Amino acid sequence: MCRFLSRCVRQGSAHAINDKSAKCIKSRDRKGADTPAGGYVKTWAGNRRAQFQICNFKLQIEKQKKKKKKKKKKKKKKHTGKMPMLRTTATAAPEKTMERYTHIESAAFGETVLPLPMSVRLSRRAEAMAAGGDNEIFATAVQLARPTITAEVRIRGIAAAEGLALGAQATLVIAIASASGGAGRTITLDGAVLTSLDVEYEQRSPATAILKFVAQADDGATDPFTSEENQ
Amino acid sequence: MSRLDAQDLFSSGPHTIKPGAWQRSLERRSFPGINGELVLDLGLRARTVTQSGWLQAASAEELAEKMSAVEVYLDGRTHTLVDSHGLIYQKMILEAFEPTSPIRRSRGFWCEYTCRYLQLP
Numbered sequence: 001m002c003r004f005l006s007r008c009v010r011q012g013s014a015h016a017i018n019d020k021s022a023k024c025i026k027s028r029d030r031k032g033a034d035t036p037a038g039g040y041v042k043t044w045a046g047n048r049r050a051q052f053q054i055c056n057f058k059l060q061i062e063k064q065k066k067k068k069k070k071k072k073k074k075k076k077k078k079h080t081g082k083m084p085m086l087r088t089t090a091t092a093a094p095e096k097t098m099e100r101y102t103h104i105e106s107a108a109f110g111e112t113v114l115p116l117p118m119s120v121r122l123s124r125r126a127e128a129m130a131a132g133g134d135n136e137i138f139a140t141a142v143q144l145a146r147p148t149i150t151a152e153v154r155i156r157g158i159a160a161a162e163g164l165a166l167g168a169q170a171t172l173v174i175a176i177a178s179a180s181g182g183a184g185r186t187i188t189l190d191g192a193v194l195t196s197l198d199v200e201y202e203q204r205s206p207a208t209a210i211l212k213f214v215a216q217a218d219d220g221a222t223d224p225f226t227s228e229e230n231q
Numbered sequence: 232m233s234r235l236d237a238q239d240l241f242s243s244g245p246h247t248i249k250p251g252a253w254q255r256s257l258e259r260r261s262f263p264g265i266n267g268e269l270v271l272d273l274g275l276r277a278r279t280v281t282q283s284g285w286l287q288a289a290s291a292e293e294l295a296e297k298m299s300a301v302e303v304y305l306d307g308r309t310h311t312l313v314d315s316h317g318l319i320y321q322k323m324i325l326e327a328f329e330p331t332s333p334i335r336r337s338r339g340f341w342c343e344y345t346c347r348y349l350q351l352p
């Protein structure tokens with residue numbers, strides 16, 4: 001029907017109706033436009049925009065109102081059917097407390113303190129090997145290569161970073177505080193080997209040292225990564 | 232899954248079977264001053280069929296058992312191999328069974344292998 005009709009009713013503005021398409025067109029720049037055959041048209045002079053009002057409007061509005069009432073009735077019926085079911089199946093969601101760790105308190109590589117830590121990224125990765133046999137479209141077996149645990153630490157204290165030697169092995173300890181002022185968390189990477197050291201100087205911003213570590217497990221079975229909540 | 236003499240030896244892991252080309256043995260003779268060749272047809276010869284894939288098991292011992300079960304067929308006798316498509320390879324002699332990787336451990340134990348068969352015509 002008319003996409004402006006509801007607006008017309010609410011705001012009381014008048015639009016022209018194109019009789020062929022039976023669609024309401026905004027009256028802007030429609031002065032002298034075609035009027036519907038047999039329709040009674042009132043015009044208001046003095047307005048910048050030409051305005052037309054058609055007697056059929058009232059009938060159309062009444063029809064629309066009736067349709068809306070019917071729809072509302074139908075909707076009400078649907079609601080009455082669904083709501084009790086929802087009420088019976090709904091269960092109270094358990095309250096969850098989730099800590100947000102937002103502050104790196106300290107980072108240390110062995111006895112070397114890594115000052116002004118900016119970010120720490122710990123990755124546990126294994127290359128996937130997928131294979132499938134004859135007459136199989138998709139892989140039917142996925143195996144993993146030996147996993148590696150790596151850490152990337154970004155710090156502002158470049159002097160401390162430059163004092164480290166590649167290949168050095170020590171325990172990497174990172175203390176992280178929670179946003180709520182809780183106990184925080186301590187992350188430990190045993191047998192961390194320093195494999196990469198980048199120092200990045202930027203224009204008008206403090207220099208950053210990027211340290212990359214790969215963890216080495218002494219016995220090949222113990223996970224070098226541990227993280228625990230502080231108590 | 233493919234089967235060797237109706238035995239389910241390879242279902243633990245994916246595998247592929249690649250048949251080689253049949254070969255015809257020919258004896259070629261040529262004579263000086265004469266155009267052309269004399270070709271003696273000696274008949275159809277065996278072809279090589281290669282199977283490669285993974286054997287997987289929950290433990291190293293179980294994996295070793297699966298490998299031993301395949302090695303039993305290194306007996307010089309002819310066997311029947313049915314591949315995953317249902318194609319039947321008859322008169323197959325298992326020439327070699329070779330684990331092509333060390334036993335690896337990730338999601339259980341597994342290793343890669345290659346079986347080389349000789350199929351008689």
